[in-house]
Amino acid sequence: MTAKIIDGKQVSSDIRAEIHGKVASLALKGIKPGLGVILVGEDPASVSYVTGKEKACAENGIASFEYRLPAGISEAELLSCVEKFNADRRVNGILVQLPLPSHIDEQKVIAAIRPDKDVDGFTPINIGKMVLGEDCFVPCTPQGVLELIRRSGVETKGANTVIVGRSNIVGRPLMILMSSKAVNATVTVCHTATTNLAAYCRNADILIACAGKPGMIKAEMIKPGACVIDVGVNRVPDSDSKRGYRLKGDVDYEAAKEVAGWITPVPGGVGPMTITMLLANTVKAASN
Numbered sequence: 001m002t003a004k005i006i007d008g009k010q011v012s013s014d015i016r017a018e019i020h021g022k023v024a025s026l027a028l029k030g031i032k033p034g035l036g037v038i039l040v041g042e043d044p045a046s047v048s049y050v051t052g053k054e055k056a057c058a059e060n061g062i063a064s065f066e067y068r069l070p071a072g073i074s075e076a077e078l079l080s081c082v083e084k085f086n087a088d089r090r091v092n093g094i095l096v097q098l099p100l101p102s103h104i105d106e107q108k109v110i111a112a113i114r115p116d117k118d119v120d121g122f123t124p125i126n127i128g129k130m131v132l133g134e135d136c137f138v139p140c141t142p143q144g145v146l147e148l149i150r151r152s153g154v155e156t157k158g159a160n161t162v163i164v165g166r167s168n169i170v171g172r173p174l175m176i177l178m179s180s181k182a183v184n185a186t187v188t189v190c191h192t193a194t195t196n197l198a199a200y201c202r203n204a205d206i207l208i209a210c211a212g213k214p215g216m217i218k219a220e221m222i223k224p225g226a227c228v229i230d231v232g233v234n235r236v237p238d239s240d241s242k243r244g245y246r247l248k249g250d251v252d253y254e255a256a257k258e259v260a261g262w263i264t265p266v267p268g269g270v271g272p273m274t275i276t277m278l279l280a281n282t283v284k285a286a287s288n
């Protein structure tokens with residue numbers, strides 16, 4: 001069996017077409033959605049993510065505003081930038097690019113974001129609402145995973161779902177979303193203390209890998225016909241590449257696609273969805 005490839009670029013482009021429609025309707029009411037981005041320091045990955053997000057905003061009729069701040073900025077100065085975006089009527093959504101330098105309390109900064117502008121869905125208020133099943137901003141990567149599964153027509157009701165990883169930004173929100181009434185999956189969360197990970201994985205109708213360990217999910221850990229979602233984005237050395245590295249997921253893709261029923265590639269699977277869901281959340285914030 002060769003798996004159906006879940007094309008994140010295509011799904012992302014379908015959702016962006018829906019976003020265009022919503023942006024056009026808002027324009028008729030004189031509203032242009034705006035995203036306020038805060039970047040601290042010059043970490044190349046963070047700079048590249050922020051640049052990509054701002055480019056996507058421009059391509060989709062969303063204004064972006066930014067503070068690019070030095071790595072040595074104080075927590076108080078950073079919090080005052082968050083406050084300025086909180087008060088700015090042009091800014092509907094606020095994104096603080098993580099990670100922040102170690103002298104800054106990340107949770108304190110996130111909690112300072114107005115919940116109705118929290119388009120990353122990381123504030124305690126939005127996380128609490130997500131747990132309660134109330135309308136809220138859902139974190140972008142988990143929301144993107146859900147959209148990929150939903151739009152691929154994979155049955156989630158009663159599906160044994162194994163999530164490998166329990167971070168606050170990916171694994172835990174996925175655990176909440178997949179076990180919600182709306183999705184109705186039966187969820188198991190695995191982590192570094194899990195014994196016999198392979199046995200759990202082999203029982204999964206839906207297997208979501210978000211551990212950040214390149215190629216750790218081998219073909220023999222996959223139930224034939226399962227839906228395999230690979231969230232992992234790992235840089236592995238590659239002397240053939242100009243950059244000296246290539247991106248590899250957490251799944252041993254070439255072998256896994258011969259066993260799985262559906263599979264996401266890396267790159268081109270979950271990755272494109274994350275920014276698209278950020279745009280969707282920003283438009284939602286502007287519509288509220």
Ligand code: NAP
Pocket residue numbers: 141164165166167168169170171190191192193194197210211212213216231232233234270271274
């Ligand atoms: P993280 O904070 O490092 O969390 C990794 C999780 O995986 C932890 O819960 C850890 O368990 C678990 N884990 C690690 N090694 C394991 C192993 N051998 N067996 C079982 N569990 C293991 O990572 P993250 O921020 O969630 O990111 C995970 C991956 O997703 C990374 O590759 C990241 O680049 C990628 N990512 C992609 C996107 C996207 O847009 N596509 C967005 C976000 C993240 P413990 O809790 O026990 O330590």
